[in-house]
Amino acid sequence: MQQQARGNAIGVIGLGAMGMGIATSMLEVGLPVIGCDVSERAREAFVAHGGRSVATPDELAAECDVVVLVVINAEQVEMVLFGERGLAGELAPGSLIMQCATVAPSYAVALGERLNAMNLEMLDAPISGGATKARTGELSVMSSGSDAAYAKGQAALDAMAAKVYRLGDSPGAGSSVKLVNQHLAGVHIAAAAEAMALGMRMGIDPDTLYEVITHSAGNSWMFENRVPHILKADYTPLSAVDIFVKDLNIVHQTGRELSLAMPVAASALQQFTAASGAGFGREDDAAVIKVYQRLSAFELPAANDIQGESSQ
Structure with a gap:
């Protein structure tokens, strides 16, 4: 059952080279960020940068209405959203999933439809630029989604990207x-x-x-x-x-x-x-x-x- 969010923090799931850079660049512009990773070392590294961290995706739901997925593949997207301790069923209606992994366009379309049926927004938002540009907030984002998704994710996009390409009004075009x-x-x-x-x-x-x-x-x-x-x-x-x-x-x-x-x-x-x-x-x-x-x-x-x- 979905819960009402108690805050407007941004969650970043996946604190690898790209995700850590994205999360720290958001911290540096003053956004409230909570990192999530299965690796205790990664979580500790983010805390050392001044952030907060949790071990499982569902722990983000109580405080986050925007969650950025910086995982490796579609299988990991499925796990963090719909698996045990998954996030999607716990988020408040109207929350945004910003999906940054490289996935098949057909998967991005289907994922957007599934999240929409749960009253969640999705921004199909693959990224390019490498770890260095992630760290400096200068990524390129190839994105597509609704106006509501862009409005919800604007602060996160401003912090992580030098260029945001708006390529369509629904998931699939970005991927x-x-x-x-x-x-x-x-x-x-x-x-x-x-x-x-x-x-x-x-x-x-x-x-x-x-x-x-x-x-x-x-x-x-x-x-x-x-x-x-x-x-x-x-x-x-x-x-x-x-x-x-x-x-x-x-x-x-x-x-x-x-x-x-x-x-x-x-x-x-x-x-x-x-x-x-x-x-x-x-x-x-x-x-x-x-x-x-x-x-x-x-x-x-x-x-x-x-x-x-x-x-x-």
């Missing part, structure tokens, strides 16, 4: 545009890895190659951002290989739903799947280059040759 972004991002990372493998296999110094390409027409944002991870031999997972296994699978699934062949995305998916299968799934997505290294005779930069910190 559709995010899927196009993830198609390109995954393909660009795989292409950057393959190009660097080609250069190193030909004996070109990788630092020189990076310098030339970033000042040439072949450059891309992903090449410029991810190749330094390779050069520094730092595969700390700012965005993991397995994220693109998931996201490119969603691209592939959506293509099948639309009878649209996407051979370039399929090729990139195979490379990320191979990297995951080789044991690199939890490493940074730049680790897809290790698939090429295993198949050919070239050396990757070694950690003990590196100075400086990993690129964000």
Whole structure:
């Protein structure tokens, strides 16, 4: 049974790299924020930033009328909303779920309909920009939803985003545009890895190659951002290989739903799947280059040759 909310705090579920950045950026502009994560360490880290935290989603219902979901996939969305200790059935009517995970557009549409039937608003609001921009409140949000959903979520959006794209008046459009972004991002990372493998296999110094390409027409944002991870031999997972296994699978699934062949995305998916299968799934997505290294005779930069910190 739904309860009447006793406050207007904002809940953030998922205090990973992106969620922690979003929650702390909201704190810094003075919003009342309560974080939620299964990890005690994550909860303690948020408290150290000056926030409050709870261990289960349903604990947010008494104080929050806006809840931002920054979880990994649709399965986790289901769990935090409708599973044991789930949130959706406990929120007051008119409360807002801002769903930021990358999910299939068809799932976003169905979720919006389910929440609407419970007298809850949903903003389909996938995000882009990485952990650094999450921390500074400069994300891009690809969003769709009703006017009421936008009005309810305006303070949260102002705190977390530099740009909010309003793409439609119901859930689905935001996730559709995010899927196009993830198609390109995954393909660009795989292409950057393959190009660097080609250069190193030909004996070109990788630092020189990076310098030339970033000042040439072949450059891309992903090449410029991810190749330094390779050069520094730092595969700390700012965005993991397995994220693109998931996201490119969603691209592939959506293509099948639309009878649209996407051979370039399929090729990139195979490379990320191979990297995951080789044991690199939890490493940074730049680790897809290790698939090429295993198949050919070239050396990757070694950690003990590196100075400086990993690129964000």
